[in-house]
Amino acid sequence: MTTAPESLTTLHEALLSERAAGIKQSAVRDVFELSLDPSLVSLAGGNPFLQLLPLEKVGEIARRIIVERGPEALQYGSGLGTPELRAQIIDVMAAEGITNVKVEDVVVTNGSQSAQDMACKVFCDPGDTVLCEDPTYVGALNTFEAYQVKARPVGTDGNGLIPSALRERIAELRAAGERIKFLYTIPNFNNPSGITLAAERRQEIVDICREAGILILEDNPYGMLRYEGTPAPTLRSLDPENVIYMGSFSKIFAPGLRIGWAAVPTHLFRRFYLAGEAVALCPPTLNQMIISAYLQEHDWKGQITKYNDLYRARRDAMLEALAKYLPAGVTHTHPEGGFFVWLTLPEGIDTYALLQQGVKAGVIFIPGAAFSPSGAADNKLRLAFCSVDEKTIDEGVKRLADLLTNEISKL
Amino acid sequence: MTTAPESLTTLHEALLSERAAGIKQSAVRDVFELSLDPSLVSLAGGNPFLQLLPLEKVGEIARRIIVERGPEALQYGSGLGTPELRAQIIDVMAAEGITNVKVEDVVVTNGSQSAQDMACKVFCDPGDTVLCEDPTYVGALNTFEAYQVKARPVGTDGNGLIPSALRERIAELRAAGERIKFLYTIPNFNNPSGITLAAERRQEIVDICREAGILILEDNPYGMLRYEGTPAPTLRSLDPENVIYMGSFSKIFAPGLRIGWAAVPTHLFRRFYLAGEAVALCPPTLNQMIISAYLQEHDWKGQITKYNDLYRARRDAMLEALAKYLPAGVTHTHPEGGFFVWLTLPEGIDTYALLQQGVKAGVIFIPGAAFSPSGAADNKLRLAFCSVDEKTIDEGVKRLADLLTNEISKL
Structure with missing residues (x-):
């Protein structure tokens, strides 16, 4: 319990790996503690609303599995x-229109996050490049940094990745000598932007990567949480040989079980799964059995419909509140599903500084910079509508809008 | 579902990381499928005997946690x-005599395995060196390989690591320009050897590492499963500033929950825990709450006593059977606790080949080579006594001994 002498601390610093310096706290985690304060309206966390689950039934399933x-x-x-x-x-993938996966090509993982880790372990050497959206999932950016990988943004618009921009980016990076390993993409209701890759672009995106000899890592935790519009085909269903698909039970059932999966092209499967085994031996057995029984005994698709009705109402409440309260100069996305709306404020407003004011004003969110591989999102922020009710969403957006009105008046 | 064209497979091979080639199937996993055949006596797997758990009580705990x-x-x-x-x-560590850890220095992990992964992530660059026992835990060797780390064996005898050998090895490797990051050690009832580091050597081992500026990674999953003799102090309790301690609920409660922990020196804690967060976000919440309630509501120390009574009887049965059946020329260790006995056969017998014969003869074990960083254990093998009853142990050892007698006669 004594404090390490300065000399030992220095010695230990010298033992650190090169990658250790790049392993950082996620900004989402930064506000985790804050979000527990009940006086604050949290529009920060992407936590599914688990109160809607059949808890009596799930509890009884768990009891029975352990006893029997x-x-x-x-x-x-x-x-x-x-x-x-x-x-x-x-079957779960079939419900999303993915019918070209064999059971032998599925590996269960410790949530999607660990599937990202596995992909980096198998494909990425330090200095390698991966392509991604800008903004993209902060957890993926953290994983890339932990593997000393360059995350290079590809141009997007309101319909997601722009095929011509992808083509140009690949050419440009290769001309500069970069070794591109895969495109990491969240085609449906991107976290944090809420943007969906347009159906008519998907085949072209898949073709470009295939032709360029670049894998696709398709992250699709929200795909079934769609509140309007028509589902687009997954990238995996368009090219089973060149796409590693990552699914998750976190959003359609329960994140606390930490169970996701990857569907991997047959010829890459063994390497991929061994990389996971080396990290954690196996996913927790009990958790897998609980999910199996839940899928078997409960109307899980009906449950997703219930979730979607709830989340749709909350999304609508957020969009209405944004329309009602936001000052001129602030724009936002219109998500067709998922959990998030992405706000763009006038240049010059730093959303990290704004978060501190938000805490005082009683509303929290995630500053945009965390999600940006280019670092060009200081004036953006993410709002989540999944975990609080409509009235609270209205109040939270109002508090945020008052803050923004005040900030903009100072510009 | 189509097969990838040869050209695509070749393209994807070119995308693999340098480390991917080193990520291999664990030999313990190789025999996992085999061990499910009921006609075979499996002395292979180190699976705790969970039938002894209060399953009704644990089931009710899980139900209540989910419902409430x-x-x-x-x-x-x-x-x-x-x-x-x-x-x-x-409190659990206190039961092992470790009283110098603050709660702020404890991180819960996805089993001990992931704590090993975290240590490598934080400390090891490709080409770095770690020291270890020979033989040592195959899962650790796999992790080291996945991080492209050289695992260098240190001389041991029946009392574990030899201090003078450790000192010499450090000097020798440093003279050769190797960057030594830590000593990985299982001081109690080593997997696979069953050997325990003698109490009187522990302070010296700790001092040597401290003086040399090398961390210690102490892996202690079996520490409380002692069937004879006096507990020796953990290395962590002898030097809290230079030892990362890894504990696990896998052997004292249930491995299928995949919950372990690390106690990390204060000045290294933040880096260590962030490395885990980048891999899996968080350990499964339900599993942690089940363990908390189990520790709170059940006589968990009494449960360990029950386990120890069972395992002691099984160990004794194995040692008796070995004494009764083994041919001359075969030696074995005498474990004071844990799950394993380590056999050394005459030179020239390859235990990988022997396993195939064992399958035909109705007994399986783990060939020694898997556990050896030096590759010098082809004539050794691991037997586990934890998961089968005394009568079955006797029958399994008899089958193995017959096989060995026959093999030795051919030398």
Whole structure:
């Protein structure tokens, strides 16, 4: 319990890996503590609204599994995941229109986050390049940094990745000698932007990567949480040989179980799954069995419909409040699904500084810079509408809008 | 579902990271499928005997947590682990005589395996060196390979690491220009050797590393599973500033929950925990809450006593069977705790080949080579006594001994 002498601390600094310096706290995590203060309206966290789950039923499932099959449920399992859940994941993907995955090509993971880690482990050496949207998921950016990988943004608009921009970016980076390994993309209801890649662009995006010899890492945790419009085909369904697809039970069931999956092209499967086994041996068996029983015994698709009705109402409440309260000069996206709306403020307003004022004004959000590989999002911020009710959303947006009106008046 | 054209497979091979080639299947996993065949006696897997757990009680705990606190239990949590479990881990460590850890220095991990991954992420660049016992835990060797780290064995005898050998090895490797980051050690009932580091050597081992500016990664999953003799102080308790301690609920409760922890020197804590957060965001919340309630409501120390009584009887049965059946020329260790006995056969017998014969003869084990950083364990093998009853152990050892007698006669 004594404090390390200065000399030991210095010695230990010298032991750190080169990558250690790049491993940073996620900005989403920065505000995690803040978000527990009940006097604040949190529009920060992307936490699903679990109160809607059939908790009595899930509790009874867990009890029964432990009592009747405890020595299996509480034991080590296969690094691939349980055979039952892997087979069911085929059905879950089918519900999203993905019908070209074999059960042998599915590996269960510790949430989608660990599938990203596995992809970097298998494909990325320090100094390699990955392509991504700007903004994109902060957890993926953190993983890329932990692997000393350059995350290079590709041009987007309100319809997602721009095919011609992707083509040009690849040519430009290759001309500069960069080794591009994969395109990381969240085609549906991007976190944080809420933007969806237009259906008519998808085949072209897939073709460009295939022709360029670049893999696609398709991250689709929100795909089934659609509140309007028509589902577009997943990239995986358009090119099963060149797309690693990452799915998750975090948004359609429960994130606290930490269970996701990856569907991997057959010829890459073994390398991919061994990379995960080396990190955590196997995903928790009990959690997989709970999900299997839930999928088997509960109307999980009906549950998603319930979720979608709730989230749609909350999204609408947020969009209405934004229309009602936001001052001129602030724009925002219109998400067709997922959890997030992305705000762009006038240049010169720093949303990191604004967060501190937000805390005083009683509303929190995530500053945009965290999500930007280019660092060009200081005047942007993410709002989540998933975890608070309509009235609270209205109040939170009002508090934020008052703050923004005041800030803009000072410009 | 089409097969990738040869050209695409070749393209993707070119995308692999340098480390990918080193990520291999664990030999323990190789026999996982085999061990499910009921006609075979499996002395292979180190699976705790979970039938001894109070399954009704654990099942009811899980039900109650989900029903009463589901929105918390099924939600994302802190990357540090739940405050309740972190506080309880202080008590669990105290039961092993470790009283110098602050709760702020404890991070909950996805099993011990992921704590090893975190240590490599934070400290190891490709080409760096770690020191370890020979033989040592195959999962650690896999992790080291995944980080392109050289695992250098240090001389051991029946009392574990030899201090003078450690001192010499450090000097020798440094003279050769190697960058040594830490000593990875399992001081109690080593997996696979069953050997325990003698109490009187521990201070010296700790001092040598401290003086040399090398961290210690102490892996202690079996520490409380002692069947004879007196507990020796953990390395962590001898030097809290230079030892990262890894504990696990896998052996004292249930591995299928995938919950372990690390106690990290204060000045290294933040970097260590962020490395884990980047991989999996947070350990599963439900699993942590189940363990917290189990520790709170069940006589968990009494449960360990029950486990120890069972495992002691099984160990004794194995040692008796080995004494009764083994042919001359085969030696083995005498573990004071843990799960494993380590056999050394005459030179010239390859235990990988022997495993195939074992399958035909109805007994399986883990070939030694998997556990050896020097590759000098082809004539050794690991037996586990934890998961089968005494009668089955006797039968399994008899089958193995017959096989060995036959092999030795051919030398």
